[in-house]
Amino acid sequence: MQHVTLVPLDLRYANVIFKLSSDSHVKNALGIKVEKIEDTKAFLLFAIEEERQKRSLSRMIVNEENEIIGLTTLKHINYEKKQSHIGSWLGYPYWGKGYNEAAKKRNF
Numbered sequence: 001m002q003h004v005t006l007v008p009l010d011l012r013y014a015n016v017i018f019k020l021s022s023d024s025h026v027k028n029a030l031g032i033k034v035e036k037i038e039d040t041k042a043f044l045l046f047a048i049e050e051e052r053q054k055r056s057l058s059r060m061i062v063n064e065e066n067e068i069i070g071l072t073t074l075k076h077i078n079y080e081k082k083q084s085h086i087g088s089w090l091g092y093p094y095w096g097k098g099y100n101e102a103a104k105k106r107n108f
Helices: 011-022 024-030 037-052 099-107
Strands: 005-008 056-062 068-078 083-090
Touching: 005 099, 011 024, 011 037, 011 068, 024 083, 037 056, 056 083, 056 099, 068 099, 083 099
Parallel strands: none
Antiparallel strands: 005 056, 056 068, 068 083
């Protein structure tokens, strides 16, 4: 199994996240429209605010080489029932290598 670390979202890494999410494989899988860095910055600001409001919890997935490789998010969090939905995506070069499973295990 791969080793990953989950770290809080940070606008300083918007360029890395933009590059990963701009790949056509990722965009098509997610059904998103990422055309410019401002789109990614707006998403990051939204996700950070959602966390501040305790509606979701997003983290950057960092691999063993200290590279940001994707994002994972707990959404629709129900604190009373201890339930949520999980969503994650990885940059295309990291697909099929066990990173998504490792990130999910880190979440829990």
